[in-house]
Amino acid sequence: MQHHTLSCCGGVRPSLPPPPLSFRWSKIKREGGRRLPRCARIAAQLELKPPPYSLSSLEPHMSRETLEYHWGRHHRAHVASLNNLIAGTDLDGMGLDEIVVVSYNKGNPLPLFVHAAQVWNHDFFWQSIKPGGGGRPSGRLMELIERDFGSFDRMLEEFKRAALTQFGSGWAWLVYKANRLDVGNAVNPCPSEKGNKLVVLKSPNAVNPIVWDYSPLLAIDVWEHAYYLDYENRRADYVSIFLEKLVSWEVVSDRLDVAIERAAERAREDETRRQEDDAAVTHSEAVEMYLDSDTDDSEAE
Amino acid sequence: MAMALPLAYASSVVHPFEAGRLSFSTKATKHKKQIYQFRKVTKVLAYYGLTNPPYKLDALEPYMSRRTLELHWGNIHRGYVDSLNKQLANSPLYGCTMEELIKTTFNNGNPLPEYNNAAEVWNHDFFWESMQPNGGRLPWGGVLDQIEKDFGSFSNFRDEFVHSAMMLFGSGWVWLVLKTNERRLSIVRTSNALCPLVWGDIPIISLDMWEHAYYLDYKDDVSKYVNNFMDHLISWHSATARMVRTEAFVNLGEPKIPVA
Numbered sequence: 001m002q003h004h005t006l007s008c009c010g011g012v013r014p015s016l017p018p019p020p021l022s023f024r025w026s027k028i029k030r031e032g033g034r035r036l037p038r039c040a041r042i043a044a045q046l047e048l049k050p051p052p053y054s055l056s057s058l059e060p061h062m063s064r065e066t067l068e069y070h071w072g073r074h075h076r077a078h079v080a081s082l083n084n085l086i087a088g089t090d091l092d093g094m095g096l097d098e099i100v101v102v103s104y105n106k107g108n109p110l111p112l113f114v115h116a117a118q119v120w121n122h123d124f125f126w127q128s129i130k131p132g133g134g135g136r137p138s139g140r141l142m143e144l145i146e147r148d149f150g151s152f153d154r155m156l157e158e159f160k161r162a163a164l165t166q167f168g169s170g171w172a173w174l175v176y177k178a179n180r181l182d183v184g185n186a187v188n189p190c191p192s193e194k195g196n197k198l199v200v201l202k203s204p205n206a207v208n209p210i211v212w213d214y215s216p217l218l219a220i221d222v223w224e225h226a227y228y229l230d231y232e233n234r235r236a237d238y239v240s241i242f243l244e245k246l247v248s249w250e251v252v253s254d255r256l257d258v259a260i261e262r263a264a265e266r267a268r269e270d271e272t273r274r275q276e277d278d279a280a281v282t283h284s285e286a287v288e289m290y291l292d293s294d295t296d297d298s299e300a301e
Numbered sequence: 302m303a304m305a306l307p308l309a310y311a312s313s314v315v316h317p318f319e320a321g322r323l324s325f326s327t328k329a330t331k332h333k334k335q336i337y338q339f340r341k342v343t344k345v346l347a348y349y350g351l352t353n354p355p356y357k358l359d360a361l362e363p364y365m366s367r368r369t370l371e372l373h374w375g376n377i378h379r380g381y382v383d384s385l386n387k388q389l390a391n392s393p394l395y396g397c398t399m400e401e402l403i404k405t406t407f408n409n410g411n412p413l414p415e416y417n418n419a420a421e422v423w424n425h426d427f428f429w430e431s432m433q434p435n436g437g438r439l440p441w442g443g444v445l446d447q448i449e450k451d452f453g454s455f456s457n458f459r460d461e462f463v464h465s466a467m468m469l470f471g472s473g474w475v476w477l478v479l480k481t482n483e484r485r486l487s488i489v490r491t492s493n494a495l496c497p498l499v500w501g502d503i504p505i506i507s508l509d510m511w512e513h514a515y516y517l518d519y520k521d522d523v524s525k526y527v528n529n530f531m532d533h534l535i536s537w538h539s540a541t542a543r544m545v546r547t548e549a550f551v552n553l554g555e556p557k558i559p560v561a
Contacts, residue, residue: 073521114470167417168472168493169512205471224472224512225521233376233513 046096046119048079051126058131061245066229074225075122082115096120097210104211117206121171124208125219130248137249141256148198155200156243162202163222163239170204172239174218174252176259178266187274191267193260215259217252348386349399349422351379354429361434364529369517377513378425385418399423400498407499420494424474424507431506433536440537444505444544447553451486458488459531462508465490466527469510477506477540479547484554503547505540 051071056064082099086092091099091112100120103113136152137145149155155174163172179195180188188195198217201209209216220242227238354374359367389395394402394415403423406416439455440448452458458477465488466475473492480487480502489497497504508530515526547553 069520077521170471225516228513228516229520232372232517233380 045083046079048076049123049126053131058129058246061230061241062129063230066226069229070221070226071122071126075119078115078118078122082112082119085112085115096123100208101211104207114206117208117211120210121206121208121219121221124216125221127251128218128220128248129242129246130251133246133248134244135249137253139253140260141249141253144198144256155198158200159218159220159243160236160239162200163220164236166202166204166222168204169223170202171208172202172220172222173200173209173216175199175201175209175214175216176256176263177214178263180213180266180270187270188267191270193264196260196263215255215262217255217259218247348389348395349382351382352426352429354432356434361432361534364518364533365432365515366518369514372517373509373513374425374429378422381418381421381425385415385422388415388418399426403496403498417494420496423498424494424496424509427504428474428507428509430539431508431536432530432534433538435533436536437531437533438537440540442541444537444541447486447544458486461488463524463527463531466508466510467523472511475508475510476504478502478504479544479551481551484551503543503550505543505547506535 048071051067055067055071058067086099091102094102096116096119099116100113103110103116105113136142142152145152145155149158159172159174166172175198177197177199179191179197180186199214203209208219220239222235222239224233227235231238231241354370358370358374361370392415394405394413397405399419399422402419403416406413406419408416439445445455448455448458452461462475462477469475469490469492471492473490473495476489476491476497478487478489478497479485482501486505487502489502491497508527510523515523519526
């Protein structure tokens with residue numbers, strides 16, 4: 001959620017117009033984040049969203065103190081840094097998802113990536129849990145879990161293993177992965193919903209699966225600050241309690257529905273594009289492209 | 302079994318053969334047959350032990366609490382040692398010194414599974430010895446001279462070290478290393494378990510920036526942790542000993558001999 005404010009130096013007279021966007025961005029990249037003149041700055045501020053429950057409602061599984069620091073300080077600091085770094089640049093005014101993907105820069109991330117991604121990740125994380133969570137999922141989510149992992153318990157095992165073997169800081173995820181290549185005009189010739197799968201994966205530091213074009217469904221923060229106050233170094237206990245007592249399977253289910261819809265929509269777009277390409281080829285007049293003379297003599301002679 | 306070992310580069314290899322002899326020496330004769338069989342049949346496996354920090358666990362209060370050390374050393378460091386030994390039980394990599402093991406398992410940037418455990422064991426040993434009660438303040442003698450030569454002044458070095466620590470994202474370490482090729486001191490920031498030994502550089506001081514090192518005491522106030530380390534914990538005695546040892550491997554130039 002963003003709101004735009006136009007900050008002016010107080011007067012009515014406009015100053016020099018800001019330089020074109022592309023110029024600004026490359027200049028800022030070179031100079032490591034120089035800001036526009038204050039009078040011309042449009043500030044789109046990303047806000048720190050509060051979790052959908054009070055900070056003490058996850059006790060005793062996640063203490064109020066943890067939430068005060070984790071949300072109130074760590075998450076807040078990332079929001080502030082992100083706002084600072086995007087102010088006056090191309091990314092100002094973009095949605096958070098877009099900022100994350102653009103700043104990931106296909107694996108060569110810009111400095112603001114860590115802040116953008118951590119804001120995204122933490123928003124996602126707070127919404128993935130709730131007081132009185134846990135239990136088992138049902139409906140389509142459960143069907144897909146059983147289809148792709150064998151059983152619900154097997155999926156939990158795999159998720160726990162990913163969370164525990166993420167060395168250093170990072171996240172573990174349950175994602176919905178559509179069976180498509182993110183390459184130019186590559187199209188899946190036999191698209192079907194069966195090709196899309198639920199997958200467990202882990203990522204280091206701030207990386208998240210939207211940069212690989214997956215649809216995340218569930219995340220657990222395994223940075224030490226997420227559990228050190230409550231569980232000290234016992235990450236295994238934290239992950240178990242997270243899965244047994246905190247996860248909101250309703251939210252995960254909703255996300256799955258959105259993900260399936262998104263995948264279906266994109267498969268339809270791919271199909272339309274493929275049909276258009278086919279039509280363009282068959283109607284084209286320049287079919288013979290290589291022979292420009294009937295003789296076999298080489299032009300080199 | 303914890304053993305106090307000499308500083309820095311000593312390997313922590315202990316043969317169970319030796320350990321066996323020490324503990325069985327007072328048993329009755331009927332056990333001697335078992336020992337004989339034990340000696341004949343057992344393949345000699347080198348394993349690594351958990352070394353004690355050279356001070357009590359509450360000696361670094363109030364800058365690093367006893368509880369932090371109990372967890373950091375007693376659980377986390379010990380956990381790495383145990384995991385490493387378990388991995389090495391089925392691996393051809395036993396019998397190395399710690400440094401050899403780290404370099405081998407680093408595998409030129411394509412680390413083997415044992416790397417993280419081996420490196421973290423070494424890193425933590427090095428870290429405990431990089432600190433002391435009543436530490437901090439200024440170095441002296443050769444170390445101070447070298448710092449002033451390579452950074453301009455001690456306060457430049459200090460600022461750069463603190464800045465480097467604050468810039469680290471995720472888990473990792475900050476090191477004062479002597480770069481063997483450039484023959485000068487430098488500050489290096491590494492992620493996760495990466496250790497400058499793998500590049501042939503010689504670490505002089507390290508600071509653990511994994512959150513488990515400071516979260517209980519400082520929570521998210523990283524700057525306070527790093528500044529307290531610089532002002533009250535860093536052991537210039539260790540740094541001096543390591544620099545002296547380093548000079549056997551790296552030519553740091555002619556000493557300044559005063560002309561009479």
